[in-house]
Amino acid sequence: MTEQSPAMRVLEAALPHVPFDGWSDATLKAALTDSGIDPALGAALFPRGPLDLALAYHRKGDACMVARLAxxxxxxxxxxxxxxxxVMARLDLVEDKELVRRGTTFFALPHNAAEGGKAIWGTADAIWTALGDTSDDLNWYSKRATLSAVYSATVLFWLGDDSPGQQNTREFLDRRIENVMQFEKLKAGLQANPLTRALLAGPMKLLSGIRAPHRPDDLPGTMKDPL
Known part of the structure; x- marks a missing residue:
C-alpha cells in the first residue's frame, strides 16, 4: 500500500470535522492533531490555512474524476x-454532500470567491482536457467558461436533490447542456449569415489572436500540489 503524503493525511483527518466546523481554522487544527502532523509542517503545507485545505479537497476530487473518466x-x-x-462522475465521487455544501458557503465569502471561481474553472478544464479537447484559441476559453457556469448551477441543484440515483440532477444537467447547444446553434447561424459575418469581421479578427495559456510546469520555484 502506498503511504499517504502528510498533506493527504491532514485532509483525510479533516473530513469528519467539516460537517460540524466547516472549512475553518478549527477543522484544520483538529485535523493536524488527529493526523499527528506537526503544526509547523501543517502551516507549510497549507499556508493559507482552511482555504488551502478546501482547495486541496477540491483538487483531489478533480484528480479522482480524471482517473474515473480514463x-x-x-x-x-x-x-x-x-x-x-x-460532470456526474465528478459529483458521484463526493462521499458526503455536506463537505461540498460547506465548501459552497466558504467560497461564497468575498475574500474566498476568486479562489472558488478558479477551482470551478479548474474542474471545467480537467473535464475538457480528459475528453480530448485540443482547442488552442478563443474556443479554449469559451468552452471552459460555459462548462464552469453549467457545472456551478448543477452543483447547487444537486445539493438539494434527494431523488433516487440523483435522477433529477441528471435531468437538470441535460437541460442546461441543451441550453448551451441551442446557443451554439444560434451562434453558428449568425456566423453563416453574410451580413452578420461582415459586421463581425473586425472583432473576430482581433479575437483570432487569442491563444490558450501555456505554462511550463518545470520552472524553478514552481510549487507542486502538496497532495
Missing part, C-alpha cells in the same frame, strides 16, 4: 453526453 468507455456517446457523464 476507465470509462465514452467513445460511443455523443459529445454532449460525454460532458454530462463527466
Amino acid at each position: 476507465d470509462m468507455d465514452l467513445g460511443s456517446l455523443r459529445f454532449r453526453d460525454r460532458i454530462a457523464a463527466a
Whole structure:
C-alpha cells in the first residue's frame, strides 16, 4: 500500500470535522492533531490555512474524476453526453454532500470567491482536457467558461436533490447542456449569415489572436500540489 503524503493525511483527518466546523481554522487544527502532523509542517503545507485545505479537497476530487473518466468507455456517446457523464462522475465521487455544501458557503465569502471561481474553472478544464479537447484559441476559453457556469448551477441543484440515483440532477444537467447547444446553434447561424459575418469581421479578427495559456510546469520555484 502506498503511504499517504502528510498533506493527504491532514485532509483525510479533516473530513469528519467539516460537517460540524466547516472549512475553518478549527477543522484544520483538529485535523493536524488527529493526523499527528506537526503544526509547523501543517502551516507549510497549507499556508493559507482552511482555504488551502478546501482547495486541496477540491483538487483531489478533480484528480479522482480524471482517473474515473480514463476507465470509462465514452467513445460511443455523443459529445454532449460525454460532458454530462463527466460532470456526474465528478459529483458521484463526493462521499458526503455536506463537505461540498460547506465548501459552497466558504467560497461564497468575498475574500474566498476568486479562489472558488478558479477551482470551478479548474474542474471545467480537467473535464475538457480528459475528453480530448485540443482547442488552442478563443474556443479554449469559451468552452471552459460555459462548462464552469453549467457545472456551478448543477452543483447547487444537486445539493438539494434527494431523488433516487440523483435522477433529477441528471435531468437538470441535460437541460442546461441543451441550453448551451441551442446557443451554439444560434451562434453558428449568425456566423453563416453574410451580413452578420461582415459586421463581425473586425472583432473576430482581433479575437483570432487569442491563444490558450501555456505554462511550463518545470520552472524553478514552481510549487507542486502538496497532495
